[in-house]
Each structure stands twice: as C-alpha cells, then as structure tokens.
Amino acid sequence: MTTLRVAPHVHSEWSYDAEWSLPRLARLFGRLGYGGVLMTEHDRGFDQGRWEAYREACAAASSTSMVVVPGIEYSDSSNLIHVTVWGCEEFLGEGTGTGELLERASAAGASTVFAHPGRGGADRAFDAGWADRLVGVEWWNRKYDGYAPRPDAGRALAAHGPVPFVGIDFHSPRQLVPFAMVLELDGPPSVRPRSRACWRRCARGGAAPRSSASPPSGS
Ligand SMILES: [Zn+2]
Numbered sequence: 001m002t003t004l005r006v007a008p009h010v011h012s013e014w015s016y017d018a019e020w021s022l023p024r025l026a027r028l029f030g031r032l033g034y035g036g037v038l039m040t041e042h043d044r045g046f047d048q049g050r051w052e053a054y055r056e057a058c059a060a061a062s063s064t065s066m067v068v069v070p071g072i073e074y075s076d077s078s079n080l081i082h083v084t085v086w087g088c089e090e091f092l093g094e095g096t097g098t099g100e101l102l103e104r105a106s107a108a109g110a111s112t113v114f115a116h117p118g119r120g121g122a123d124r125a126f127d128a129g130w131a132d133r134l135v136g137v138e139w140w141n142r143k144y145d146g147y148a149p150r151p152d153a154g155r156a157l158a159a160h161g162p163v164p165f166v167g168i169d170f171h172s173p174r175q176l177v178p179f180a181m182v183l184e185l186d187g188p189p190s191v192r193p194r195s196r197a198c199w200r201r202c203a204r205g206g207a208a209p210r211s212s213a214s215p216p217s218g219s
Pocket residue numbers: 073082115116
C-alpha cells in the first residue's frame with residue numbers, strides 16, 4: 001500500500017483564469033511536501049484534442065516524486081454546479097448537465113467530486129440521486145468558503161455518503177493553504193497519461209481517500 005498526500009483542486013495556465021504553468025506548480029507543491037497535485041482545469045475552451053495535449057503536459061510535468069494528475073472541473077450550462085473529474089480518457093464536454101456528466105464519468109470508471117457546494121446555492125440544486133456517483137463533496141473550499149467551512153453546505157451533502165473533501169481552488173498564491181487529501185494506493189502512482197491514473201487505481205481498489213483536515217467537533 002502506497003500513501004500519497006496530494007494537493008486537491010488546483011488550476012494552471014490551462015484554465016482561462018489562472019496563470020501558473022504545470023512545471024511551476026509541480027515544483028511549488030513538491031517543495032511543500034506533497035507527492036501529487038489533483039488538477040482541476042475549467043472545461044471552457046477544452047475539446048478532446050486539447051484534453052489529450054493537456055494530459056501529455058501533466059505527464060511531462062510529473063516526476064518520480066510528484067504526480068500531476070490531469071483533471072477537469074466541469075460546469076453545467078448555467079455555471080451553477082461544478083464537478084471535478086479525474087481518471088476519464090474522454091473529454092465530457094462543456095456545459096454538460098450534471099446528471100449526464102456523472103453518469104458518463106461513472107461509466108468510464110472516473111472519480112468525481114461536487115465542488116464548492118456553498119457557491120451560489122449549488123447545494124440547494126443537489127440531487128440526492130447523484131450521491132452514489134460521487135466519490136466526494138468539497139466540505140471546505142478555500143476560495144469560496146474562506147477561513148472556515150460553511151456548516152450548512154458541504155456537510156449536509158457529505159451526509160449522503162460522498163467523502164468530505166477539502167479544495168484549495170488554487171488560481172494564484174493568494175489561495176495557498178496547506179490543505180491535503182491522502183490517497184491510499186495499491187501500488188506506486190503512475191505518471192503516464194494512457195496508463196491508469198493513480199486516482200482511478202485508488203478508486204477501483206476500493207481505497208477511500210480521506211481529508212487531512214477534520215471537521216471541528218461540537219459545532
Ligand atoms: Zn469552481
């Protein structure tokens with residue numbers, strides 16, 4: 001069993017609203033002691049060709065001590081619900097409805113997380129039927145929730161079963177906080193884009209990711 005501490009929810013210059021390159025992010029998070037970064041680029045401007053080029057770029061930015069896991073943060077057509085997806089070879093399209101997105105990602109064996117439920121009332125649009133297709137829900141997103149998680153959003157959704165996640169939502173160093181998720185893998189992580197991503201391997205092996213930040217008790 002390999003344990004990997006990863007930085008969750010990170011945007012690079014491949015997102016329209018972020019500036020850091022993949023190699024620069026890999027160096028930063030490597031210096032901070034992480035073994036991997038769960039990338040979450042916005043779907044805007046992506047298609048299958050760009051997705052494949054991006055996965056190659058993630059592999060090139062990875063090393064034996066740092067896995068840059070390619071991933072997309074998909075938005076529904078109203079930009080209300082964002083879902084992050086890792087381990088899917090197919091690009092699932094811009095503005096795809098959340099139900100369809102989760103169904104296709106799940107069929108592909110990918111891992112999905114409901115992002116920042118506290119943003120714009122996304123939690124109120126949550127469909128309990130989605131819960132079994134979600135690995136996690138962001139219990140605390142640093143960019144939208146600030147210095148403390150919102151007790152009424154992520155926690156309520158996580159009660160449906162998905163693992164409580166933390167999300168740095170890194171676009172610039174302003175959002176940098178030492179959040180981490182710990183993945184338990186059944187073997188060493190792979191950096192090759194066409195082999196199974198470490199994340200998918202984890203999900204298929206039934207190992208549960210856990211958050212390194214625990215909810216405050218008694219509140
Ligand atoms: Zn988002």
